[in-house]
Amino acid sequence: MNVTIVDYNSGNISSVINSFKxxxxxKVNIEVTSDLNKIKSSDKVVLPGQGSFKSCVDALNxxxxxxDTLNEFAIDNKKPLLGICVGLQxxxxxxxxxxxxxxxxxxxxxxxxxxxxxxxYKLPHIGxxxxxxxxxxxxxxxxxxxxxxxxxxxxELIPNDKNVVSAITDYSSxxxxxxxxxxxxxxxxxxxxxxxxxxxxxxxxxxx
Amino acid sequence: MLKNRIxxxxxxxxxxxxxxxxxxxxxxxxxxxxQAKIYSDGGADEICFLDITASNENRDTIYDVVDRxxxxxxxxxxxxxxxxxxxxxxxxxxxxxxxxxxxTAAVQNAKVVEDSSxxxxxxxxxxxxxxxxxxxxxxxxxxxxxxxxxxxxxxxxSKMEKCGAGELLVTSMDKxxxxxxxxxxxxxxxxxxxxxxxxxSGGVGTLDHLVDGIKSGASAVLAASIFxxxxxxxNQAKQYLASKDIPVRI
Numbered sequence: 325m326n327v328t329i330v331d332y333n334s335g336n337i338s339s340v341i342n343s344f345k346x347x348x349x350x351k352v353n354i355e356v357t358s359d360l361n362k363i364k365s366s367d368k369v370v371l372p373g374q375g376s377f378k379s380c381v382d383a384l385n386x387x388x389x390x391x392d393t394l395n396e397f398a399i400d401n402k403k404p405l406l407g408i409c410v411g412l413q414x415x416x417x418x419x420x421x422x423x424x425x426x427x428x429x430x431x432x433x434x435x436x437x438x439x440x441x442x443x444x445y446k447l448p449h450i451g452x453x454x455x456x457x458x459x460x461x462x463x464x465x466x467x468x469x470x471x472x473x474x475x476x477x478x479x480e481l482i483p484n485d486k487n488v489v490s491a492i493t494d495y496s497s498x499x500x501x502x503x504x505x506x507x508x509x510x511x512x513x514x515x516x517x518x519x520x521x522x523x524x525x526x527x528x529x530x531x532x
Numbered sequence: 533m534l535k536n537r538i539x540x541x542x543x544x545x546x547x548x549x550x551x552x553x554x555x556x557x558x559x560x561x562x563x564x565x566x567q568a569k570i571y572s573d574g575g576a577d578e579i580c581f582l583d584i585t586a587s588n589e590n591r592d593t594i595y596d597v598v599d600r601x602x603x604x605x606x607x608x609x610x611x612x613x614x615x616x617x618x619x620x621x622x623x624x625x626x627x628x629x630x631x632x633x634x635x636t637a638a639v640q641n642a643k644v645v646e647d648s649s650x651x652x653x654x655x656x657x658x659x660x661x662x663x664x665x666x667x668x669x670x671x672x673x674x675x676x677x678x679x680x681x682x683x684x685x686x687x688x689x690s691k692m693e694k695c696g697a698g699e700l701l702v703t704s705m706d707k708x709x710x711x712x713x714x715x716x717x718x719x720x721x722x723x724x725x726x727x728x729x730x731x732x733s734g735g736v737g738t739l740d741h742l743v744d745g746i747k748s749g750a751s752a753v754l755a756a757s758i759f760x761x762x763x764x765x766x767n768q769a770k771q772y773l774a775s776k777d778i779p780v781r782i
Contacts, residue, residue, distance in 0.1 A: 336625040375653035452781040472781040476655040
């Protein structure tokens, strides 16, 4: 099996690569590439993302044909795709970080700044917060409710259809921390930095 | 609920762990990768490497340490010391660091903070502020605490937030190595002034000091000696904080 981590200059992805390789050992081949043919032929795709919504969308668009390839992979062929952090946020129709920017439009909704309640909550939301699982998700197999995950973000995904939300976390309000919609998975937290529980989520995704 | 973080810090010199008393008198005590793994297995919320003499010496050893650590530890890894440019930050991130802390370069050229937070995202840019009491306020020092700058620490903290820092690592030079507790007033002043998380650092000798640090408004507490010399384990520290009703990840 081939799992491809999409390398589209979205910031630091070495931790994502290290964690997937740790979990995959020699059983699964982990590719790190922006090569469209390799993405097309892989079994699963991971879409990481760091920095701003706009910078990640721009970086995707800078690679000719990449958005079409991802659409074909996840929407037409319905193969499993996992978005991490801004990778998840880009599933939305639109994001408002820096400037209004169109997203991939896979999950109807928007990405807005977390309400810090006039400075009561520090931003970015950095650190370990609890996963409140609201819906069974294949990537949470063997994960206990209220497990801690590592977050670092200032913006949140607000989907129109709450049924896609598989877990929330409490910071200022109930923030979406993961989604599952058919073959499309996403985590706002960083499984690659969430110790054993995070590696288990990666393992679950690899073994879907 | 977001948990308060406990961050063990390892001072690294030439690829080996040391811990200085007031930044001098170094004792060699172990392999940073093994130490980091012990900490992460023990429940450390993050790991911090500080390449202490890096401002003056060849620092390529740290890249290898970061690379090896990031393949074994799956909690966030912050690396600082001798980071001068956007290119240095890029190299550390590529080796597997999750955040880079910038001290001297941020003081000398705030543009490094602006450019790097724009390029890599604020989430990976930590500005390290080394502050020393002076005339009723605090002055910042650079080069591992060796050079005074005449710059007011509170004003500098505010400026760094505007430049795009994701977090501030605030170390009291008066307290560092003394094991007499954080400079609570300094932590309080800075964390109430900025809207980004503050990590308290410098002076931890007891578990109560960690409690005091969190109560003063810090989102995270950093300590080196108490963990490094085995006085307390990270887990003991967390249990103690929990017993004082401070939310931690256990």
